[in-house]
Amino acid sequence: MKKLTVIAFILFIGIITSNAQVRVSPGxxxxxxxxxxxxxxxxxxxxxxxxxGLVNIKFNKYFSLQPEITYSRQGDQGREYLGNGFNYRYVNYELNYLTLGAVAKFNIGGKGFHILGGPSVDLKISDNYINSNPEDFDLAFVGGVGYTLPNGLTFEARIKQGLIDIYGYDGINNDNNGYYYNDVILNQVFQIGISYTFKVK
Known part of the structure; x- marks a missing residue:
């Protein structure tokens, strides 16, 4: 019984100590x-x-969890053919999202360099498609690397890969009307940017 009490007490102290080290910083x-x-x-x-915006929840010098809310302007440049059907120009096709995500950040050696990864849910805010209607949401996975300075300024490069076809196709062959939907159309984004977390006393 005494051993169980000692073990429980040690675990309790460990949990308190661990929680005491957690730092929450908005950014x-x-x-x-x-x-x-x-x-x-x-x-x-x-x-x-x-x-x-973001909230960085730092559990220790090696690991933090970072919920994020982001306005992200995505899409691509596609061909728009002119009246003769031969000449064309490239126009911007907009897919603009409100992104709700969370990334896990692993600091290499407890220093400034880190790798990150995590999921996001993208809710479409607007688009400029005329002859089609893209899906209202997307699921994506984010991965990347970065470096954080002691003052809270961070430089990052990320790749964001969408997981849901923007037209709702599932990649399964379907020969209705003579079409085959083998290749789904996915969002794909390379991001490079900065962030800043505020020190909260």
């Missing part, structure tokens, strides 16, 4: 989006921006 983030849509012939990437 802001923003940067450059280079976005495209996969499996579309002759499209180009589109350059735009993202901006948002």
């Amino acid at each position: 802001i983030r923003g940067g450059l989006n280079v976005s495209t849509l996969t499996n579309i012939d002759d499209n180009k990437s589109k350059t735009d921006f993202y901006i948002g």
Whole structure:
């Protein structure tokens, strides 16, 4: 009984100590989006921006969890054919999302360099598609690397890969009307930017 009491007491002290080390810091983030849509012939990437807020929950010098809310302007550049059917120009196709996500950050050696990864739910705010209606939401996975300075300024590069076809196709062959939906069309974004976390006493 005494042994169980001692073990329980040690665990209790450990939990309290662990919780005492947790630091919560709000912050802001923003940067450059280079976005495209996969499996579309002759499209180009589109350059735009993202901006948002974050809360960095630092458990120890090696690991933190960072919930984020971000306005992300995505899409691609696609061909728009002119009246003769031969000439064309590239126009920006907009897919703008409110992104709710959380990334786990692992600080290498407990220092400034870190790797990160995590999921996000993207809710479509607007688009400029005329002849089609993209899905209202997307699920994505984010991965990347970064470096945080002692003053809270962070530089990061991320890749964001959408997981849901923007037109709702599931990648299963379907020969209704002579079409085959083998290649789903997914959001794909390269992000480079900065963030800043405020020190809370």
